[in-house]
Amino acid sequence: MVVDDNLANLKLASDILELEGYEVCRCQDAEAALLALGHFYPSLILMDVALPGMDGIQLTRKLKADPKTEKITIVALTAFAMKDDKDRLLSEGFDGYITKPIEMKSFLKQVQFYLKP
Amino acid sequence: MGEKRKLVVRTKDNPNESKLFRMVFESAPNAMLLVDRAGSIEIVNAQAEKVFGYHRDELIGKSVETLIPDRLGKKHLDFKSKFLDQPVARPMGAGRDLYAKKKNGVEFPVEIGLNPVETPDGIKVLAAIIDISDRKKAEERFRLVVESAPNAMILVNKEGTITLVNSMTENLFGYSRSEVIGMNVEMLIPIRYRHDHAQFRHAFFDKPQHREMGAGRDLFARRKDGSEFPVEIGLNPIEALEGSLVLASIIDITERKLLEANRLKSDFLANMSHELRTPLNAILGFSELLVDRRVGPLNEKQLEYLNDIHSGGTHLLQLINNILDLSKIEAGKVELSTEKFDLMEVVEGVASVLKPLASKSALTMTHRIKGSIPPARLDKSKFRQILFNLMSNAIKFNKVGGFVKVELEMINEDQVCLAVEDSGKGIAKVDLKKLFIPFVQLDSGTNREYEGSGLGLALTKNLVELHHGTINVKSELGRGSIFTVVLPLRIESEHLNQD
Numbered sequence: 355m356v357v358d359d360n361l362a363n364l365k366l367a368s369d370i371l372e373l374e375g376y377e378v379c380r381c382q383d384a385e386a387a388l389l390a391l392g393h394f395y396p397s398l399i400l401m402d403v404a405l406p407g408m409d410g411i412q413l414t415r416k417l418k419a420d421p422k423t424e425k426i427t428i429v430a431l432t433a434f435a436m437k438d439d440k441d442r443l444l445s446e447g448f449d450g451y452i453t454k455p456i457e458m459k460s461f462l463k464q465v466q467f468y469l470k471p
Numbered sequence: 472m473g474e475k476r477k478l479v480v481r482t483k484d485n486p487n488e489s490k491l492f493r494m495v496f497e498s499a500p501n502a503m504l505l506v507d508r509a510g511s512i513e514i515v516n517a518q519a520e521k522v523f524g525y526h527r528d529e530l531i532g533k534s535v536e537t538l539i540p541d542r543l544g545k546k547h548l549d550f551k552s553k554f555l556d557q558p559v560a561r562p563m564g565a566g567r568d569l570y571a572k573k574k575n576g577v578e579f580p581v582e583i584g585l586n587p588v589e590t591p592d593g594i595k596v597l598a599a600i601i602d603i604s605d606r607k608k609a610e611e612r613f614r615l616v617v618e619s620a621p622n623a624m625i626l627v628n629k630e631g632t633i634t635l636v637n638s639m640t641e642n643l644f645g646y647s648r649s650e651v652i653g654m655n656v657e658m659l660i661p662i663r664y665r666h667d668h669a670q671f672r673h674a675f676f677d678k679p680q681h682r683e684m685g686a687g688r689d690l691f692a693r694r695k696d697g698s699e700f701p702v703e704i705g706l707n708p709i710e711a712l713e714g715s716l717v718l719a720s721i722i723d724i725t726e727r728k729l730l731e732a733n734r735l736k737s738d739f740l741a742n743m744s745h746e747l748r749t750p751l752n753a754i755l756g757f758s759e760l761l762v763d764r765r766v767g768p769l770n771e772k773q774l775e776y777l778n779d780i781h782s783g784g785t786h787l788l789q790l791i792n793n794i795l796d797l798s799k800i801e802a803g804k805v806e807l808s809t810e811k812f813d814l815m816e817v818v819e820g821v822a823s824v825l826k827p828l829a830s831k832s833a834l835t836m837t838h839r840i841k842g843s844i845p846p847a848r849l850d851k852s853k854f855r856q857i858l859f860n861l862m863s864n865a866i867k868f869n870k871v872g873g874f875v876k877v878e879l880e881m882i883n884e885d886q887v888c889l890a891v892e893d894s895g896k897g898i899a900k901v902d903l904k905k906l907f908i909p910f911v912q913l914d915s916g917t918n919r920e921y922e923g924s925g926l927g928l929a930l931t932k933n934l935v936e937l938h939h940g941t942i943n944v945k946s947e948l949g950r951g952s953i954f955t956v957v958l959p960l961r962i963e964s965e966h967l968n969q970d
Contacts, residue, residue: 360749360752360753362750362752362753362757363749363752363753363756366752366753366756366757366760367756369760370756370760370765373760373765373766404745432745433744433745433746433747433748433749433752434741434744434745435744435745435748436740436741436744436795439741453748454748454749454751454752455748455751455752455754455755455756455784455788456752456755456756457755457759458756458759458760458763
């Protein structure tokens with residue numbers, strides 16, 4: 355699952371993943387993600403942090419607090435790329451951290467890494 | 472004050488008046504004594520018996536010095552004769568610290584009012600005495616509280632005169648208390664605000680009200696040396712015997728202001744970085760996707776243009792990263808994390824990364840150690856960055872078939888010198904000092920032969936200075952350049968004051 359309010363960036367990450375053969379659920383905000391999670395159980399969520407309304411941190415906290423979704427790996431996919439940002443996000447409950455702009459090869463490598471059981 | 476008035480007591484002529492006088496005298500709330508010219512006590516009231524602990528029979532006929540501490544007896548005699556030479560009513564509290572003595576020998580602070588009284592037996596002195604021990608104690612407590620306050624505290628009267636300050640005030644303003652007490656409080660205010668302050672002070676005393684710290688104003692104070700600093704001031708009106716006073720507590724908020732400014736700058740940078748990276752993600756990502764021909768074939772021109780878009784985007788990203796690094800260093804937000812490592816190992820690592828770039832221009836790249844170098848204790852990644860910036864510059868600003876030489880040498884026991892020499896076209900003397908200024912790339916404008924952000928050397932210089940090192944350049948047009956960096960070989964964490 356990819357959650358990003360920026361349509362171009364949502365499309366980029368999703369298209370790259372689909373070209374690699376992954377099945378991708380695209381969500382533009384937390385509300386859409388929560389709705390989709392009602393009938394879709396992703397093995398990985400790539401989550402933008404600065405979402406309108408409920409932001410990526412709040413959504414992650416919510417999902418990590420819910421027994422139905424707590425086991426899903428959630429990785430921040432964010433343009434907050436300062437060193438402090440990484441520490442802050444990991445302490446907020448994200449399982450991983452990928453910065454934008456992404457570079458295709460390393461992006462796919464990281465996705466593979468986080469998908470490993 | 473100083474008004475001449477004489478109380479006339481006709482004790483013998485008019486028995487009624489005498490009786491009235493006795494009644495008033497007896498029932499006065501203050502201790503009262505009537506003393507004759509010789510200093511003998513003639514009449515004592517009930518309050519005086521209470522205050523001094525004597526029965527009146529024990530006092531009448533005795534010298535008034537009985538009631539004065541021995542240590543002050545001599546002074547009192549002088550004072551008494553002076554008073555009788557020129558008998559003038561003296562009101563209470565006329566500025567002296569006076570003490571009296573009880574029957575049991577205990578001293579206590581008093582206020583004394585004196586009135587010359589004309590009687591048929593000559594001039595006598597009517598003294599009214601108040602025990603002010605409690606008031607003194609309260610005053611002393613107040614002084615102690617003010618003195619021990621963690622803020623600078625200044626007590627000012629209606630006229631703007633400073634009547635009390637604590638030691639924090641001395642520290643903060645650089646004046647000793649004797650230099651400020653009795654002076655106008657406006658001396659502690661920048662000259663340009665003095666006029667307004669006086670008006671503000673008058674307005675305050677017209678309607679004295681407690682005012683909290685930080686009530687929204689930007690306030691400044693002035694030290695003895697004339698320097699100014701931002702302050703926060705809280706005001707407390709105090710009603711005292713000597714009139715309305717205001718107790719001002721003052722804190723220096725220089726540090727807070729700096730932190731605030733730094734925080735605003737950091738927030739701005741973080742936001743800027745985020746906002747610029749977001750669209751770059753699409754630019755770089757989609758161009759890369761196309762260049763990789765993941766979504767279909769491209770003709771040669773399409774491929775070329777897409778590569779241009781991608782390298783333009785990459786350049787922009789590099790710029791953003793450099794600006795952030797530079798700002799973070801300037802904001803003092805970069806910490807060195809030192810570790811023990813071998814400098815030459817890092818040189819070899821960077822050289823192998825840059826080798827492909829060097830061979831593009833057929834450059835010979837060499838590196839060597841002069842003498843021997845003990846293991847260093849520096850921030851390894853920042854040392855690598857310094858080296859990478861200098862070496863990639865040496866490659867970039869070079870000529871085909873030229874050379875890049877890197878040399879390491881101890882220049883004394885604890886300083887190491889790194890020299891990076893190139894065979895490029897060199898730098899004109901006038902340009903040398905512009906070299907380390909952000910965004911100034913020599914050649915800028917008309918003929919940008921070389922691609923670069925114009926930030927690399929500014930950043931390098933900052934990184935070197937972060938290590939308490941220096942960077943210099945020697946160059947002549949047509950003869951290449953040598954950049955030399957001198958760093959301490961070891962930096963211990965406690966030498967760092969960046970936080």
